[in-house]
Amino acid sequence: MLPKSRLLTSAVSLFAIGALTGCTLIGDTSQPESNTVTLVTHDSWAAPQQVLDEFERESGITIKVNKSGDAGELTNKLVLTKDNPIGDIAYGVDSTFASRALDEEVFATYRSPHANSGPQRYDLDEQHRLTAVDVGDVCVNIDTEFFAEAGLPEPENYRDLANPRYRDQLVVPDAATSSPGLAFLLGTIAEFGGGWAEYWGELKANGVQVVSGWEEAYGQEFSGSAEQGSRPIVVSYASSPAAEVSPDGSAPTRALPETCYRQVEYAGVLAGTPNTPAARTVLDFLLSEPFQRSVAESMYVYPARADVDLPESWAEVAPLPDKSSSLPAEQVQRNREQWVAQWRELVQE
Structure with missing residues (x-):
């Protein structure tokens, strides 16, 4: 995982x-x-x-x-x-x-x-x-230093990610090939129900970048990682900030609890x-x-x-989130392939 x-x-x-x-x-x-x-x-x-x-x-x-x-x-x-x-x-x-x-x-x-x-x-x-x-738990992570230097308020939830002020800032792993990518898709379905496809349309219009897997998203494209990519918002894990802790105990990244699955x-x-x-x-x-x-x-x-x-x-x-969303396993099993196929059509259009 x-x-x-x-x-x-x-x-x-x-x-x-x-x-x-x-x-x-x-x-x-x-x-x-x-x-x-x-x-x-x-x-x-x-x-x-x-x-x-x-x-x-x-x-x-x-x-x-x-x-x-x-x-x-x-x-x-x-x-x-x-x-x-x-x-x-x-x-x-x-x-x-x-x-x-x-x-x-x-x-x-x-x-x-x-x-x-x-x-x-x-x-x-x-x-x-x-x-x-x-x-x-899979959660959106942000580069807090980027937002401080840019003078932008930090995003807090799914809806913020579609706000034009955060255009071209989000990178996500592919839901068809990546476990955290799939978990993020499921999180949006849990959040928006039948409106999830419309939400993804908004993310696409706002410049979301989809890459093959977590390693590429976090390690190469995310500005808060050691590789210093260009995107300050990434789908990762609630625990990811623990890997970025500096000697003084602080971390330049944080997970957004309202986006955790x-x-x-x-x-x-x-x-x-x-x-x-x-x-x-x-x-x-x-x-x-x-x-x-x-x-x-x-x-x-x-x-x-x-x-x-x-x-x-x-x-x-990196505390364990206490309000992470989830979907019943049976619902995921019944709909996973259809959801992923629909998601792929949305992001590839």
């Missing part, structure tokens, strides 16, 4: 995993259990090596990581390989794609003993096939794995206090556990 600068501690390519599963028949439940668990996840996976090493020492289980694109690509691969799964557990299917994975019966039932420490707030499924691991990332044991007990142990690890304490600084997301504190600097520059 969160495409940020991260360190991968253990990774294998999708091709290698495909070859491995073809040889070992990982989907064949007659195969013996293993003390190596393949974790299928998104490209933004990262975890401190010390935390992983401690888990391995205590459990005797080695985690083998298979990075499989962003949340949408990950979900598609899990669905397409559900009869011969490419791993034992998956992490990173988010709330915009979870209903598809559940409808396709990709995951097995498992209720972790840690689930009642906060993750239950984000339950989607009475069968407990998915458990929330982290939260990463709730995005939750889930993990689940893959149905058909012969390695169910060990996979459950890894899911428990993802919800454990050591891993949950690491997610803010390693992956710039908010822990799902309610009893894990954020880094001190986050309280000031």
Whole structure:
């Protein structure tokens, strides 16, 4: 979900995993259990090596990581390989794609003993096939220094983004190819209902720039990033200002709480794995206090556990939004393709 600068501690390519599963028949439940668990996840996976090493020492289980694109690509691969799964557990299917994975019966039932420490707030499924691991709300971010120097009031909400005073200032990731881009589109649908297409027409008339993904939008086009692009308004994350904190504890950017859309990332044991007990142990690890304490600084997301504190600097520059919008997963699943196709026609006209 969160495409940020991260360190991968253990990774294998999708091709290698495909070859491995073809040889070992990982989907064949007659195969013996293993003390190596393949974790299928998104490209933004990262975890401190010390935390992983401690888990391995205590459990005797080695985690083998298979990075499989962003949340949408990950979900598609899990669905397409559900009869011969490419791993034992998956992490990173988010709330915009979870209903598809559940409808396709990709995951097995498992209720972790840690689930009642906060993750239950984000339950989607009475069968407990998915458990929330982290939260990463998508929000509009602004370059506050730009507006101070230009003498312009800072925008605060969706409606402001279509105001001519902010013409040619907004850059967004493509909703068809980017998870945060899709989340922003869903946020506008939640905000404007049936009038969302008209709103996007206003954004286009106001010079919105659409780029392929978050990396290009934030890292290249946004003036508040290290690359110093030309656009002072970008679709990013509530946590993004934490990555811009200066030595004095301040940040030159901020997220706009009135534009946030709730995005939750889930993990689940893959149905058909012969390695169910060990996979459950890894899911428990993802919800454990050591891993949950690491997610803010390693992956710039908010822990799902309610009893894990954020880094001190986050309280000031990147608090978890308390009024993020959302749409029912079933509604997103039913309409996603139609909405994206309609959006693409709007922005390409």
